[in-house]
Amino acid sequence: MKTLVLSQLARKAGLACAAVLAAGLSTEALAQTTTPVYKFWPLRVSGSDSANVRSANVTASTPTFKRLVLSNNQPVVDGSNTRPAVPQYSSRYGMAIAPTAEGGGWGTSAGGPGGTVNRKYYTQFTVTAAAGATARIDSVIATSQFILTASQTYLAVAYSKSGFVSDSAVVTGGIGPGGSAVGGGFPATQTLPADGPAPISLSQVNAGSNNINQNRYRLALNGTNGVILTGGQTLTLRFYFSCSSTGLARYAVLKDVLVKSLQTVTSNKAAKVTELAMFPNPAQNQLQINHAPAREGRINVYSTTGQKVASFTAQPNAPQTTVPVADLASGIYMVEYTAGNTRAVSRLVKQ
DSSP, X not given: OEXXXXXXXXXXXXXXXXXXXXXXXXXXXXXXXXXXXXXXXOOSSOSOOOTTTSOTTBOOOOOXXXXXXXXXXXXXXXXXXXXXXXXXXXXXXXXXXXXXXXXXXXXXXXXXXXXXXXXXXXXXXXXXXXXXXXXXXXXXXXXXXXXXXXXXXXXXXEEESSSSXXXXXXXXXXXXXXXXXXXXXXXXXXXXXXXXXXXXXXXXXXXXXXXXXXXXXXXESTTTTOEEEETTOEEEEEEEEEOOOOSSSOOEEEEEEEEEOSEEEEOSSOOEEEEOEXXXXXXXXXXXXXXXXXXXXXXXXXXXXXXXXXXXXXXXXXXXXXXXXXXXXXXXXXXXXXXXXXXXXXXXXXX
């Protein structure tokens, strides 16, 4: 097993600068974290993916649900407690879902999955390559946890190129909070054998907690081989949740879902998309962005809702530009560099 460190070597290679990601992960199990973004679902305002990040050759889509529903946006009476309303979508939690709109129904006595993930309870995301496009997808990255409970709260992630009609595979595994190795598969049951690595154990988050955005998972698809899509093909991703709590207001929350790839989506009309190298990341005051020299280039910064919040002129004919970010509020942004037929994007964490 190897310790993987992205540091000065990554910077020299022109990749996104990052901190130490993990210890004890094989190369095969490491989700690709320095690759172009194909699709990004913030899940903070609605289920729509961000048009500013989506590749021109990948179509728009919103998540769908099976035996899970969105929050009812209402306060919930939970025994002797009245729980505050959890919005369907919010910047704090992302998308809030459960078997019932009140955040209950998880237990087997209520007809829910209980503490074992199974294939009947999920939210689904799709990535479709447009006609004439070819795409390789290597990883899915998302933030997820449970509100008010850690009672057998698990997550499994599977994908398919046939809409789960003729094929299905679980993620290879990846990196969790603090660089820990995680799985993402299904455990053995009385009737079925285990499928893939162990499921991911999701943490509990409470109102007022400061660890809302720390539970981020980077999961590889098909080891180091990725998944290839040709024009018209669709990759379907399903997130399966379990919980044995019988209380209400116990929502699974999911946000900032990204699909990344080692290979650019290509066609005769598409701009070249690459990963934008920038550091430090997280950043506080200034951000240095490495880019291809060009006479005229622009650097745009977008919020997770797709709003452009800052724009800068890139240094002409130079390989890098330093921009101020001190005025940006703390949070997650997408930074985009464009020049001619070149487009590069990357995720920025502003402290």
